[in-house]
Amino acid sequence: MIRLAVRCQPEQAELVLAELTVLAPGGVEEVAADGYVEYAIYGAEGELPDLGEEEKVVIAGGTVEVEATEVADDWADRWRTFHKPLLVGDPDRGPAVWIRPPWEPERADLAEVVVDPGQAFGTGAHPTTRLCIEALIEIAGRGDPFGPLTDLGCGSGVLAIAAGKLGWRPLEGCDNEVAAVEAARENARVNGVEAGFDRIDLKSGLPALAPTTVANLTAPLLEIVANGLSAENLPETLICSGLLTTEYDRVLAAFGPHGLVETGRGAIGDWGSLVFAREGSR
Numbered sequence: 494m495i496r497l498a499v500r501c502q503p504e505q506a507e508l509v510l511a512e513l514t515v516l517a518p519g520g521v522e523e524v525a526a527d528g529y530v531e532y533a534i535y536g537a538e539g540e541l542p543d544l545g546e547e548e549k550v551v552i553a554g555g556t557v558e559v560e561a562t563e564v565a566d567d568w569a570d571r572w573r574t575f576h577k578p579l580l581v582g583d584p585d586r587g588p589a590v591w592i593r594p595p596w597e598p599e600r601a602d603l604a605e606v607v608v609d610p611g612q613a614f615g616t617g618a619h620p621t622t623r624l625c626i627e628a629l630i631e632i633a634g635r636g637d638p639f640g641p642l643t644d645l646g647c648g649s650g651v652l653a654i655a656a657g658k659l660g661w662r663p664l665e666g667c668d669n670e671v672a673a674v675e676a677a678r679e680n681a682r683v684n685g686v687e688a689g690f691d692r693i694d695l696k697s698g699l700p701a702l703a704p705t706t707v708a709n710l711t712a713p714l715l716e717i718v719a720n721g722l723s724a725e726n727l728p729e730t731l732i733c734s735g736l737l738t739t740e741y742d743r744v745l746a747a748f749g750p751h752g753l754v755e756t757g758r759g760a761i762g763d764w765g766s767l768v769f770a771r772e773g774s775r
Contacts, residue, residue: 494564497541498533501557503737503763506530507711512552514670525619527762535564579618581626587634590626590655592617604658606651607684617651621709621734624759624766626655628732629707631757633659641665641703643728645718646710646735647690650677656707657686664688667700695721704729712740719747727751727771734759734766741765 501509503525513521513532522533534541544550544559551557578597582589591603599605608617617623629652633639639660644653647666657664664681666688668674677690693700695714699721706728708718715733731753736744738760744767745755753769760766 494535495541496533496535496562496564497544498531498560498562499544499552499557500529500531500560501552501555503528503530504711505555505557507714507735508554509552509557511670514672523619525762525764576618579623581623582630588630588659590630590658592651592655604655605684606654606658606680608649608651608680609683617649617655620761620764621766622651624734624761624764625652625707625709625732627759628734628757628766628768629656629659629661632705632730640705643667643700643703643706645695645699645706645708646714647677648673648709650680650688650690652707652709653677653688653690654681654684654686656705657681657688658684661705662687665700665703666690667693667695669694699726702726702728705732706730707732708735709733710735712736712743715744716747719744719751722748722751727753729771731769732766733769734764736765736767737763738765739763741767 499509499513510521510532524531548558549556550559576594578591578593580589580591584603589603591600591605593607595607595609606617641663642653642656642661644666647653647668650666653664653666666677667690671692674690674692681688696717699718708715708731715736733744741758748769752772754772755767756770757768758766
């Protein structure tokens, strides 16, 4: 078994993932660390896409590092060891979300999200997903009315499902990738959450946004979302992540003209999040 790893800068991540998903629709492993994101594909020799023999290649218009390594025979067990459950929030102080793969024990006392890491588009462990969930937990802890929620760039649907477990409904989400929409629908079914997911290219226009909207997207895509907002399609609360901590001002400048005011921000390593409220809705 061969592990083919592609390492890129955080700002390249979305484009690199989109290209790898086309090459390997069966699933992509994601590892995020300070200063880089690594995507890995597993397969037998000859089954993996040919990225050349160079250590650095061009994917999606940018240079990335590529490394192929042979995986030990016990890779399946080691793969399971790699994917640990994740607790977001403090259950002693308020709501908390327990994200786990199917083989880990359940926590009936928490808002639980079960995600099979064998699927593509995220397991909930990425810092940007955690930042969004932390923002949702903070809002839920205030006892604010929940109501409808929209998840822009839903990926595997973790954010919408977590929001549903915390109390938001109805739930809607969208993504540009067909496989992501399919994975989100399946994850919602497994978790017993009613949610509608559709394929939408945000570059072509926005869907109707719920009063609470989550957008886990890169800064350029967040700017596209901001450009598509109107007085008739403006959330009361907007949670943004996927940006770098160096891009706070860039994202604030994009949403500020629409009357969205910063009410909170978070950071994990190089990744950041911003929470906005519509003027007059707080």
